[in-house]
Amino acid sequence: MASTEGEERAVYPGSFDPITNGHMDIIRRGAKLFPRILVAVLENPKKATLLSTEERVAIIRDIFKDQPHIEVEAFHGLLTDFTRVRGARAVIRGLRAISDFEYELQMALMNQQLNPDLETLFMMPSARYTFLSSSLVKEVFALGGSVHELVPPIVEQKLREKFASNPESLSS
Ligand code: COA
Numbered sequence: 001m002a003s004t005e006g007e008e009r010a011v012y013p014g015s016f017d018p019i020t021n022g023h024m025d026i027i028r029r030g031a032k033l034f035p036r037i038l039v040a041v042l043e044n045p046k047k048a049t050l051l052s053t054e055e056r057v058a059i060i061r062d063i064f065k066d067q068p069h070i071e072v073e074a075f076h077g078l079l080t081d082f083t084r085v086r087g088a089r090a091v092i093r094g095l096r097a098i099s100d101f102e103y104e105l106q107m108a109l110m111n112q113q114l115n116p117d118l119e120t121l122f123m124m125p126s127a128r129y130t131f132l133s134s135s136l137v138k139e140v141f142a143l144g145g146s147v148h149e150l151v152p153p154i155v156e157q158k159l160r161e162k163f164a165s166n167p168e169s170l171s172s
Contacts, residue, residue, distance in 0.1 A: 009036035010090040010121070011083050013075070016041050016056050017049040018155045019063070020137055022129035026094040027070060029123050036069045038086060043076040050138060050162060050169060063152050080114040088118075095122045096130045 010030055016023060016039070030037045039060050043053040051059070053074045064070035075082040083091060091111065093104055108120035125132075132150060141147045141159045148156060162169050 007035035008090075009038050009071070009086070009088050010034040010092050011038045011040050011079070011086065011088045012092045013040040013042060013079050013082075015044070015047065015049065015134065016060060017051055017134050018056065018137065018151060018158065019060050020129070020132050020134060020151050020155075021149070022094065022096065022125045022132040024063070024152065025125045025129055026092065026123050027064075029125075030092045030121075031067075031069060033121075034090065036071060037092070038088060039064075039070065039072045040075045040079070040082060041072065043074045051158065055158070059152075059154055059158060062154055078114065080111050080118060083118055084115065091118060091120045093120060093122055094125050096125060096132070 010033070012023075012027060012030055014023065027037055027039065041053060041056045041060065049056070057072055057074050060072045064072065073086075079091065083089075091108075093108070095101060095104060104120075104122065108122075111118055111120060137147050137150050137155075138159070140150075141156075141163070147159065151159075
């Protein structure tokens with residue numbers, strides 16, 4: 001496998017609690033445009049997550065273990081600082097519906113203010129994922145619904161483990 005060191009990379013940031021097939025779809029689309037995609041998992045002590053940062057990173061690394069051009073790292077603090085340190089000039093965000101737009105526009109413009117050299121690219125996921133969110137996946141799973149079509153198998157397995165060890169963990 002050829003080294004991907006030094007090639008242009010785009011950062012795809014998010015909470016990924018957990019990663020869904022909608023996120024996977026965006027990563028695949030981004031990888032058609034950039035030689036490398038760096039999936040940046042937000043470590044936010046203020047946000048209560050079902051999965052720890054380490055778990056979220058480990059899951060995504062496992063999913064892409066055979067695709068060295070998809071890298072995964074945790075980050076904290078400002079996204080613009082992280083992208084600067086990693087030498088990335090582009091951020092990818094998924095836009096599922098008009099309702100995403102206002103928040104995404106705000107973030108993109110704030111990031112532009114913080115680093116005018118950083119570009120945000122919005123990508124549309126496949127229409128079949130436009131209804132999908134991490135919270136909905138957790139809710140459906142907690143209520144006994146199938147998430148088989150919505151998340152990678154390793155995520156479904158992880159949800160099962162979490163639920164078995166602590167049924168309350170999925171209810172928030
Ligand atoms: N498919 C399915 N779901 C998607 C999706 C897609 N393509 N894109 C987003 N989502 C969902 C997520 O699952 C999540 O759902 P949830 O709310 O039910 O958990 C929701 O949309 C938003 O999550 P995410 O895309 O992970 O964004 P976020 O709001 O958690 O994180 C960051 C946004 C990480 C980019 C932003 O908070 C950040 O950059 N933080 C760093 C601090 C900083 O720099 N702040 C200043 C910037 S303005």
